[in-house]
Amino acid sequence: MDRYxxxxxxxxxxKEIKDDINLYEEYKLPKRSTKYSAGYDFYAIEDxxxxxxxxxxxxxxxxAKYLNDEVLMIFVRSSMGFKYNVRLTNQVGIIxxxxxxxPETHGHMYVSLQNEGDKVFKVKKGEAxxxxxxxxxxxxxxxxxxxxxxxxxxxxRKEENNE
Numbered sequence: 001m002d003r004y005x006x007x008x009x010x011x012x013x014x015k016e017i018k019d020d021i022n023l024y025e026e027y028k029l030p031k032r033s034t035k036y037s038a039g040y041d042f043y044a045i046e047d048x049x050x051x052x053x054x055x056x057x058x059x060x061x062x063x064a065k066y067l068n069d070e071v072l073m074i075f076v077r078s079s080m081g082f083k084y085n086v087r088l089t090n091q092v093g094i095i096x097x098x099x100x101x102x103p104e105t106h107g108h109m110y111v112s113l114q115n116e117g118d119k120v121f122k123v124k125k126g127e128a129x130x131x132x133x134x135x136x137x138x139x140x141x142x143x144x145x146x147x148x149x150x151x152x153x154x155x156x157r158k159e160e161n162n163e
Contacts, residue, residue, distance in 0.1 A: 003066035003134055005029045005040065008108045016108065017045060017059050027061055030132055039075065039131030042111065044123045050115040055089055058129070063107030066134055068097045073133045074111060080129065085117035088130075095132075 006029070007013070013024045023045065030040035042060055050056045064072050074093030080086040089112040100107040111130045115121045123129045 005062050005064050008061055008063055012106055039133045041128035042130040044125050044127050044129055047125050048123050050113055050121045052115050052118050055114045058111045058113060060109045060111060062109055063100055065100050066097055069136055070097055070134050071137055073135055075131055077128055077131055084121050086113055086115050086121050089114045
């Protein structure tokens with residue numbers, strides 16, 4: 001299979017989300033909702049709320065494997081932006097193919113959401129809140145030897161404090 005989603009390990013789930021085997025076994029992997037859907041819906045592991053002005057880092061419990069010339073782009077569901085003024089803090093999430101084997105995160109993806117609306121935004125367990133789209137990309141043919149060691153941005157740069 002060229003591309004797929006899978007759950008993070010239960011050990012990682014316990015460490016980053018909750019020590020609850022039942023919750024781990026019952027949460028859903030991403031899937032497309034219709035025959036021609038481009039995006040794979042991401043479903044909430046548990047209920048969560050985001051107050052107006054608040055930012056919430058939501059663990060997906062997912063990791064994804066795909067071809068080296070592909071990227072997984074993460075977007076909010078359209079209705080969240082239109083109806084509730086909720087968006088990704090980075091506007092579009094870019095998950096590179098080498099993130100899957102990242103030694104620091106083991107490929108666990110998070111979604112950072114911000115509520116810019118005037119009402120509390122609520123998501124129930126099992127509801128879709130984001131979507132991932134696999135996209136082929138082109139390069140200029142240059143050879144790059146660096147391998148990913150970090151979780152975000154430049155794979156080899158420590159994040160700087162930009163206060």
